[in-house]
Amino acid sequence: MKETELRYVLALLRVQGIGDIFAKKLIQHCGGAEAVFTADAAILHRIDGIGEIAIQRLKAPAVLEKADAELEYIRKHNIKVLYYQDDDYPERLKHCIDGPVLLFTAGKISFPEQKIISIVGTRQVTPYGTEFCKKLIADLAPLNPVIVSGFAYGVDIVAHQAAMEHQLQTIGVLAHGLNQTYPPAHRKYCPKMEENGGFVTEFWSSSNPDKENFVKRNRIVAGMSEATIVIESAGKGGSLITAGMANDYNRDVFAVPGRVTDKYSQGCNNLIKTQKANVLTDAADLVYMLNWDLAAEKCKPVQKQLFVALEEEEEKVYQYLNSKGKEVIDRIALECNLPIYKVASLLLKMELKGVIRPLPGKLFEAV
Template identity: 40%
Template sequence: MSEEKIYQLALTLTPGVGNFTARYLVSYCGSAKAVFETSKSKLLKIPNIGKVIAEAVLQKSTLQKAESQCLICEKNKVQLLFYTDTHYPERLKTIADAPVLLFYKGNAPLNTQKTVAVVGTRSASPYGKKVTEELVSSLAKFASLLVISGLAYGIDAVAHQTALKYSIPTLGVMATGMDTVYPSEHKNLAAQMLEKGGLLTEYLWGSKTDPSFFPARNRIIAGLADAVIVVEAARSGGALITAEIANTYLKDVFAVPGNINNKFSEGCNNLIKENKAHLVNRPEDIEYIMNWQWMEENKKITVKNDSKIWKNLPEEQQQVLHLLDKNKEMLFDELSWQSQIPVNKLAGLLLDLELQGLLSALPGKKFVINN
């Protein structure tokens, strides 16, 4: 494992350095290693970096712990993905509270074309299990698709199992270290997922379960997904947290309606009632909302920069088209961040460009330039 990986992990272990501060320091210094090689006096000159953090960075014990963890990861074929790495999930790069470092084991590409999270109650009913099987199995016809869930009892497990049955890559996002499968009854399931899929966590090797880890895990599930499907959920709980987070990330949320007298359908029914989720009656509903059939029919989209048309457009519209021309395909959040155009204004601007036939909206709030 490279020396830079040790420094990257050490940065996340430094007291007082969270995800935001880690990015901030790397942006100033150039790399994780450079942060640790910067003198205390120079660190103190960085805005908002005080004495406590500057002194913490200089502690050698943090590097020693990081080196020990890296050796364990290397021995167990666990990859360390830093937010600047090519293989770090692109969908998380635009999310402010995403982990700067992830631990990954498996062979599924994390930056695949389509990603779907399927979540729900641990106390799944026969109806919930059947619907989950139907929805997940229907996704097998799509190429480059990843099914994501949390490896928990109930809906999560059925989603993973069905994906494996139909040879769909599936990813389990864990609320523990990579060495601890929770619940332990799912060790065999986790092992099968490593053969066609993978496991992902932000927690160190040796980390056990903690109540606070589950909501944090749910933000990763929401961030990774283009679409979040809630099959069965009570009024409160992990699945509802994932749906709420997904909505704040501007992801497409779907909910399966259920019996009004079943408490484990109350959460889904409320999401639909409050217009926080699309209602799902059949698999085709997801395909239609996500526009996936269009994607399958138009896999080869070539970008053509028609400068004669562009030069007559307003400056901000030209700016958006140039960004798309450079990046080929961009998320709404990426466009907003890089263009610095307010979200409400950008939404109208993109719609106008789409109506002019200059760009197309893809599933998961992505945009590309038309031919």
């Protein structure tokens, strides 16, 4: 996007009473942000929802002055700005009616056509939640997913660190401008985050991490991802809001079950009980439910090891495939007398060990 148009987009977003939804409507009707400001009042009056007060606010010099100040900050700090009509804007977020008109980014972020998942949860993460999160990301690493979270305490930062440990791109969605770090204690992670992905925000340099910004931020976390995973949550919390937004966007939601007596399992258990989330017990659940292809070109190669040790049920599945050739998961489950969810988990583990491989048509064969 040209800098001139960016200036007017920034100005439009500074007009009181005009949010992302209405801003997109004005841009679409007039053919661009600059055209909104240069349009005759009679033309603007024809747009449903705009009145005399809004038109007067559009003509106020202050909105352009604020836009110029932010544009100077963007230039000075070499911030990359993603416009909702740009090719490099997150594809899934384009389909969210309330997705941000602009995103400000820092780091080496790219949004290729690949697997993007959000991992959220309580700030008071338990050892159970920590270990589950680390293992989940480690098991998913061969598929090279992008890990999105909110850079907060607890589950968020565990997910970011685990992603970086496995050289996965990870994106922190912020509830404030790029000129600050919140929480301040996480400043030490910023350089490595920016090498392995970076940060995204819709908030200007003048924005502080106010409470309402975190709720607004959550729609970006949910909207840019194929699925949202809740690791741990109390009965109420920001991660449940994110899960609700993901459901509203028709995204898949997964929750990790826990003991009914555990405070930070209540939210996850309720999501599952009310059928607002799928049960997530391991990486195989996610792979199976999202229909991810482990043989995709962008996945990291998994080499077969010599003398691989197989568990009893893995050996059973391997021997069946070895004798029968390629087969679909339903048939494997039937012939091996195992539930489908169990077979899905076994197949993922066995592929990571390099003893089976998936084929088109949801078929599997022994290597």
